[in-house]
Amino acid sequence: MSDVVDVEDTEDLECALEDDRTARRRVAIHDIAPGADWNEVEEAILTRRSIRKFKGRQPPAHLIRRILEMGRFAPSQGNCQPWSFVVVRDREMIAEMEQYCVAVCQNMTAGIDYTNYESGSEQRAAILQNTQVLNRQNPNSFHPVPMTAIKSIAKGRFAVFHKAPTVILILVDKRGVGVPEVDVGVVGTNIVLAAQSLGLGTCWVGFSRLLSSNTALCEKLGVAAPFEIAEAICVGYSIGNPAQQPVSRQTHEIIWWEGGQKEVLY
Amino acid sequence: MTASNVEKAVVPPDHLAIWDDPREALYGRVTIDLETCDGCKLCTVVCPANILELYGPKDNLKVRIKEDFTGCMSCNNCYAICAGQAVIASEPYDFAGYYEQKRIGKFEFPRKF
Ligand SMILES: Cc1cc2nc3c(=O)[nH]c(=O)nc-3n(C[C@H](O)[C@H](O)[C@H](O)COP(=O)(O)O)c2cc1C
Ligand code: SF4
Ligand code: SF4
Numbered sequence: 441m442s443d444v445v446d447v448e449d450t451e452d453l454e455c456a457l458e459d460d461r462t463a464r465r466r467v468a469i470h471d472i473a474p475g476a477d478w479n480e481v482e483e484a485i486l487t488r489r490s491i492r493k494f495k496g497r498q499p500p501a502h503l504i505r506r507i508l509e510m511g512r513f514a515p516s517q518g519n520c521q522p523w524s525f526v527v528v529r530d531r532e533m534i535a536e537m538e539q540y541c542v543a544v545c546q547n548m549t550a551g552i553d554y555t556n557y558e559s560g561s562e563q564r565a566a567i568l569q570n571t572q573v574l575n576r577q578n579p580n581s582f583h584p585v586p587m588t589a590i591k592s593i594a595k596g597r598f599a600v601f602h603k604a605p606t607v608i609l610i611l612v613d614k615r616g617v618g619v620p621e622v623d624v625g626v627v628g629t630n631i632v633l634a635a636q637s638l639g640l641g642t643c644w645v646g647f648s649r650l651l652s653s654n655t656a657l658c659e660k661l662g663v664a665a666p667f668e669i670a671e672a673i674c675v676g677y678s679i680g681n682p683a684q685q686p687v688s689r690q691t692h693e694i695i696w697w698e699g700g701q702k703e704v705l706y
Numbered sequence: 707m708t709a710s711n712v713e714k715a716v717v718p719p720d721h722l723a724i725w726d727d728p729r730e731a732l733y734g735r736v737t738i739d740l741e742t743c744d745g746c747k748l749c750t751v752v753c754p755a756n757i758l759e760l761y762g763p764k765d766n767l768k769v770r771i772k773e774d775f776t777g778c779m780s781c782n783n784c785y786a787i788c789a790g791q792a793v794i795a796s797e798p799y800d801f802a803g804y805y806e807q808k809r810i811g812k813f814e815f816p817r818k819f
Contacts, residue, residue, distance in 0.1 A: 475818045555726045572722035584725040588777035597756050680748045680787045687782035690798050691811035706811035
């Protein structure tokens with residue numbers, strides 16, 4: 441059986457498959473020395489920022505199609521691609537979405553923002569207790585960061601869709617393989633990075649999920665079971681130049697096993 | 707306010723956290739270089755927490771942190787937009803009353819390995 445290829449022997453397999461183009465790419469990869477400059481993909485990753493202030497100009501439709509096309513080739517669990525998109529480029533529709541989410545935040549803060557009341561007051565104590573119980577039940581949603589944002593949205597100091605000219609709603613097919621919400625994160629990452637490389641600014645909007653409680657608006661938008669709004673991505677041209685320098689961020693523990701040794705890196 | 711002058715809350719297991727006491731919920735902190743800041747206003751416009759504001763005479767505007775500030779998440783969008791790199795967040799938020807930060811190290815710019 442000498443003509444059977446040993447599947448374990450991938451070195452051989454790679455050589456067999458190599459044409460000119462892949463050969464060149466492999467050389468480029470092997471050439472990268474420690475400390476080498478960022479390539480274009482790395483640049484896009486490092487200079488992407490969440491953009492929350494947009495110019496009025498609408499990005500051309502073909503660029504939105506172009507970034508969605510990059511999403512189409514994202515990896516997904518079992519290749520199930522559990523996503524679909526609603527692209528909203530009508531100002532009135534985006535304003536209606538904004539208004540609804542703001543109203544939800546106002547209702548929420550009325551019941552849970554104890555900081556609206558004097559320290560020591562009875563009202564404050566009552567609402568604080570309410571908030572703390574909710575926080576216990578759902579620590580991720582009542583984490584101080586989203587809480588601060590919800591408070592600011594309610595007071596009109598922070599926006600939900602940031603007056604973006606284009607909003608892409610990412611819908612998740614709840615029947616997807618494994619954890620379909622992870623695939624939504626992956627498809628969205630392709631979209632925001634592609635946008636960055638084309639000079640478009642983006643911002644993820646998790647608060648877009650608030651729209652789900654408005655059945656009429658969902659119907660109008662074209663959101664229906666088994667799909668749900670998972671996330672949104674605002675797209676437009678940013679003001680200023682937020683890509684002029686990468687930022688500083690915390691490092692994270694990396695446990696590194698090699699040569700029978702365990703090391704902790706940051 | 708810096709981490710060093712805030713005594714973190716000791717959190718017993720049945721503790722229910724509050725978010726307007728810095729011992730329990732300490733937000734990100736930014737440093738501003740007043741010599742470099744030219745008052746261009748960009749950072750105040752892009753800051754998602756809306757905690758930065760301009761002050762001073764018209765011909766010598768500078769940026770500062772609002773008195774009533776909460777919500778800085780150390781995203782450094784202010785740093786990214788500032789041509790003179792006059793404003794920077796270099797410490798993460800720390801919500802001691804909610805949970806202990808684990809497995810994180812200090813702030814670093816992108817490192818070329
Ligand atoms: C899944 C997801 C949801 C987010 N939701 C919101 C949101 O609702 N509103 C918002 O202003 N930013 C949102 N963001 C943006 C984050 O706040 C931002 O990515 C983070 O502060 C880091 O800043 P950078 O994106 O500029 O690097 C979201 C990000 C992700 C990944
Ligand atoms: S962006 Fe920089 S120069 Fe402009 S106001 Fe902010 S700190 Fe000052
Ligand atoms: S780090 Fe982010 S939230 Fe904090 S002041 Fe700068 S822009 Fe605002």
